[in-house]
Amino acid sequence: xxxxxxxxxxxxxxxxxxxxxxxxxxxxxxxxxxxxxxxxxxxxxxxxxxxxxxxxxxxxxxxxxxxxxxxxxxxxxxxxxxxxxxxxxxxxxxxxxxxxxxxxxxxxxxxxxxxxxxxxxxxxxxxxxxxxxxxxxxxxxxxxxxxxxxxxxxxxxxxxxxxxxxxxxxxxxxxxxxxxxxxxxxxxxxxxxxxxxxxxxxxxxxxxxxxxxxxxxxxxxxxxxxxxxxxxxxxxxxxxxxxxxxxxxxxxxxxxxxxxxxxxxxxxxxxxxxxxxxxxxxxxxxxxxxxxxxxxxxxxxxxxxxxxxxxxxxxxxxxxxxxxxxxxxxxxxxxxxxxxxxxxxxxxxxxxxxxxxxxxxx
Ligand SMILES: CC(=O)SCCNC(=O)CCNC(=O)[C@H](O)C(C)(C)COP(=O)(O)OP(=O)(O)OC[C@H]1O[C@@H](n2cnc3c(N)ncnc32)[C@H](O)[C@@H]1OP(=O)(O)O
Ligand SMILES: O=CC(=O)O
Ligand SMILES: [Mg+2]
Numbered sequence: 001x002x003x004x005x006x007x008x009x010x011x012x013x014x015x016x017x018x019x020x021x022x023x024x025x026x027x028x029x030x031x032x033x034x035x036x037x038x039x040x041x042x043x044x045x046x047x048x049x050x051x052x053x054x055x056x057x058x059x060x061x062x063x064x065x066x067x068x069x070x071x072x073x074x075x076x077x078x079x080x081x082x083x084x085x086x087x088x089x090x091x092x093x094x095x096x097x098x099x100x101x102x103x104x105x106x107x108x109x110x111x112x113x114x115x116x117x118x119x120x121x122x123x124x125x126x127x128x129x130x131x132x133x134x135x136x137x138x139x140x141x142x143x144x145x146x147x148x149x150x151x152x153x154x155x156x157x158x159x160x161x162x163x164x165x166x167x168x169x170x171x172x173x174x175x176x177x178x179x180x181x182x183x184x185x186x187x188x189x190x191x192x193x194x195x196x197x198x199x200x201x202x203x204x205x206x207x208x209x210x211x212x213x214x215x216x217x218x219x220x221x222x223x224x225x226x227x228x229x230x231x232x233x234x235x236x237x238x239x240x241x242x243x244x245x246x247x248x249x250x251x252x253x254x255x256x257x258x259x260x261x262x263x264x265x266x267x268x269x270x271x272x273x274x275x276x277x278x279x280x281x282x283x284x285x286x287x288x289x290x291x292x293x294x295x296x297x298x299x300x301x302x303x304x305x306x307x308x309x310x311x312x313x314x315x316x317x318x319x320x321x322x323x324x325x326x327x328x329x330x331x332x333x334x335x336x337x338x339x340x341x342x343x344x345x346x347x348x349x350x351x352x353x354x355x356x357x358x359x360x361x362x
Pocket of ligand 2: 062123156158181182183184185186253254
């Protein structure tokens with residue numbers, strides 16, 4: 001595969017297109033809330049959701065009926081033009097690159113609402129060539145429409161080939177903002193035998209060893225504990241490494257069992273602990289869960305601040321509550337402290353919560 005030279009990587013891909021960003025801003029995006037702009041009832045709720053969620057995403061791809069594709073596109077234009085999004089980001093998910101709708105999605109949205117669109121999510125990305133295609137056409141459309149800042153690209157990791165090519169996808173363009181896991185399409189593409197949209201599966205487990213009987217042999221009739229495993233661990237970890245390597249942001253994706261808020265929270269928390277910055281929300285009930293899970297806890301911030309205070313110039317080793325802390329664990333703590341500071345800038349309730357934590361003397 002040929003790569004652009006380093007000096008050309010940040011050159012606009014069309015005359016008059018905005019200068020590409022050298023760093024992707026770390027804007028809070030704990031929940032990317034999906035809505036169907038062709039569903040009038042759902043769309044009517046969107047203006048009131050501004051400020052309650054970090055990202056509102058007008059979905060044009062899967063979950064939108066073929067007959068409603070044009071109405072969804074036009075509905076998104078109308079909502080975007082009529083709504084002041086304040087601190088809330090506006091994203092869209094366009095149709096797949098091999099679909100009959102995607103060209104019109106791009107050529108309609110960029111001129112009409114390009115100044116308001118922060119990020120375009122591209123589904124079913126297979127490799128760098130898909131990002132290069134969107135990158136160039138966005139530059140052409142931005143130049144034509146006089147857009148002043150580059151629209152960023154977010155890719156969904158939901159094909160086996162996409163997972164195999166995840167590194168080159170992340171590094172394909174300075175527009176790359178992040179990746180989301182697409183467990184439903186990925187399961188289908190890999191021919192995994194789960195019909196669930198994200199989450200675990202009771203059949204994917206490890207079982208405790210059989211206890212020894214009096215004869216010293218395993219008692220295979222004894223009851224044994226089983227531990228359900230995470231089907232998505234490998235892909236999420238791979239995605240996190242690729243994103244961190246390229247300075248972009250990893251997200252979990254959809255959790256389809258809307259009623260099972262407990263398992264949803266577990267899946268989101270696993271992703272948070274592994275390094276994801278946010279997740280999708282498919283239903284209003286999932287926004288609160290995501291905002292809670294993807295914000296550092298009071299306990300973590302209290303501990304992290306103690307370590308920061310105790311570590312002085314950031315070198316050496318100290319004992320806190322019987323545990324060793326050093327330069328590396330200080331960096332772990334700074335990840336949480338810096339995230340809390342970013343979130344506090346846009347979430348007054350969270351700011352009050354973090355401000356109320358007693359900060360130790362240095
Ligand atoms: C694998 C993938 O690609 S996942 C991404 C694609 N899928 C999606 O985007 C799905 C988005 N979500 C939805 O379509 C819906 O939430 C569904 C179909 C899952 C459930 O819809 P419903 O059965 O109507 O849910 P429910 O009855 O609980 O809705 C309660 C209220 O919330 C509203 N609501 C539901 N989902 C949303 C949403 N995503 N955004 C805003 N409002 C919503 C409903 O309109 C309803 O309003 P009402 O009280 O005024 O009647
Ligand atoms: O688009 C999301 C998925 O899981 O598929
Ligand atoms: Mg999908």
